[in-house]
Amino acid sequence: MNIKTNYKITVGELKDKIILVTGANRGFGRAMTLDLAKAGATVIMLGRDLSSLETAYDEVVDAGYQEPVLFPFDLEGATPEHYEQLQQDVLNNFGKLDGLIHNASIIGTMMPIEQYDIKVWYSTMQINLNAAFMLSQFLIPALNKSDDARMLFLSSSVGRSARAYWGAYGVSKFAIEGLSKTLAEELEKSHISVNSVDPGCMRTEMRRTAYPAENSDNNPLPENKSPAMVYLMSENSKGLNGEQLTLEL
Numbered sequence: 001m002n003i004k005t006n007y008k009i010t011v012g013e014l015k016d017k018i019i020l021v022t023g024a025n026r027g028f029g030r031a032m033t034l035d036l037a038k039a040g041a042t043v044i045m046l047g048r049d050l051s052s053l054e055t056a057y058d059e060v061v062d063a064g065y066q067e068p069v070l071f072p073f074d075l076e077g078a079t080p081e082h083y084e085q086l087q088q089d090v091l092n093n094f095g096k097l098d099g100l101i102h103n104a105s106i107i108g109t110m111m112p113i114e115q116y117d118i119k120v121w122y123s124t125m126q127i128n129l130n131a132a133f134m135l136s137q138f139l140i141p142a143l144n145k146s147d148d149a150r151m152l153f154l155s156s157s158v159g160r161s162a163r164a165y166w167g168a169y170g171v172s173k174f175a176i177e178g179l180s181k182t183l184a185e186e187l188e189k190s191h192i193s194v195n196s197v198d199p200g201c202m203r204t205e206m207r208r209t210a211y212p213a214e215n216s217d218n219n220p221l222p223e224n225k226s227p228a229m230v231y232l233m234s235e236n237s238k239g240l241n242g243e244q245l246t247l248e249l
Contacts, residue, residue: 001240001243001244001245002246002247002248003197003228003231003232003245003246003247003248004228004248004249005224005225005228005247005248005249006227006249007227007228007230007231008227009035009038009039009227009230010039011038011039011040012039012040013039013040013230013234013235014036014039014040014041014230014233014234015040015041015066016040017040017041017042017098017099017233018041018042018044018090018094018096018097018098018099019036019041019042019043019044019097019098019099019100019101019233020043020044020046020071020090020097020099020100020101020139021033021036021043021045021046021101021103022046022047022075022101022102022103022104022131022135023046023047023103023105024043024045024046024047024053024056024068024103025045025047025048025049025052025053025055025056026047026052026056026205027202027204027205027206027222028103028154028199028202028204028222028226029047029101029103029104030056030059030222031221031222031223031225031226032101032103032222032226032229033045033056033068034059034060034065034223034226035223035226035227035229035230036099036229036230037060037063037065037066037067037068038063038065038066038230039230039233039234040066041066041098041099041233042066042067042068042069042094043060043066043068043069044068044069044071044090045057045068045069045071046071046072046104047071047073047104048073048074048075048076049072050070050072053070053072054070057070069093071086071089073086075104075126075127075131076123076126076127076131078131080134080138083134083135083137083138086135086138087138087139087141090139090142091141091145094142095145096142096143096145096146097139097142097143097145097146097149098143098146098148098149098150098233099149099150099151099152099233100135100136100143100149100151100152101151101152101154101229101233102132102135102136102151102152102153102154102176103154104127104131105127105128105154105169105172105206106123106127106128106169106206107124107169107206107209107210108120108121108123108124108167108168108169109167109168110165110167110210111165111167112164112165112167113167116167116168120168121167121168124167124168124169124172125168125171125172128168128169128172128173128176129172129175129176129179132153132176132179133179136151136179136183140187140192143191143192144190144191144192146191146192147191148191148235148238149191149192149193150192150193150194150195150232150233150237151183151192151193151194151195152194152195152196152197152229152232152233153176153177153179153180153194153195153197154176154196154197154198154199155173155176155180155196155197155198155244156169156170156173156198157198157200158173159172159173159174159176159177159196159198160173160174160177160198160244162174176196177196180194180195180196180242181196181242184241184242185242188241188242193238193239193240193241194242195232195240195241195242195243195244195245196243196244196245197229197232197245197246197247198244198245198246198247199225199247200225200246200247200248200249201219202219202220202221202222202224202225203216203217203219203220203221203222204222207219220249224249225247225249228247232245
């Protein structure tokens with residue numbers, strides 16, 4: 001299902017909503033954070049690099065949007081105890097969670113499976129897949145406290161149609177699609193909807209790494225597509241569940 005990205009954000013439409021975004025410090029995560037805060041949501045900015053989190057935080061505050069919350073968190077090295085602490089912090093400070101956007105991922109390396117470095121494979125799968133599983137498991141109790149909660153898994157075209165040499169990244173995105181579908185089925189009778197989103201090409205560092213010969217100036221900025229994520233967190237998208245969504249300019 002295609003989702004148009006020309007959504008017009010209404011100031012305050014996500015007022016009182018608590019939304020956690022992983023990888024909120026740069027790229028599409030930063031753009032989403034700004035637009036969600038513009039719409040009035042309190043964004044829990046989760047990321048590994050505190051310095052870039054603080055820079056993105058300052059951008060939100062300087063723009064006069066809803067003040068976000070910083071949460072430094074290492075998805076690669078986090079233990080179940082770290083996730084449990086995150087769950088308690090969310091419940092103790094907010095009492096609920098209205099949205100969870102699994103955005104953080106790494107590209108790994110582009111090479112044949114038979115030559116793939118095992119350590120890079122483990123690292124990529126840990127950040128792209130295992131962290132999303134653990135975050136979902138530990139934050140479902142907080143999402144259940146919301147009257148209308150949304151969970152979005154950022155996917156990719158290479159997670160829907162196999163492509164040679166995409167290695168752990170492509171495999172992890174196929175798994176993300178499966179995790180999203182499974183959760184949508186399991187949570188069908190709850191107040192939590194679950195969908196996957198392929199944002200398409202954007203002018204990001206990850207895209208430049210994957211396509212070094214490409215003229216990245218021809219790609220849309222993350223800010224051109226992030227309004228669609230506000231739509232997917234708003235009342236206007238109510239009823240969407242178990243879908244494979246694609247952002248379309």
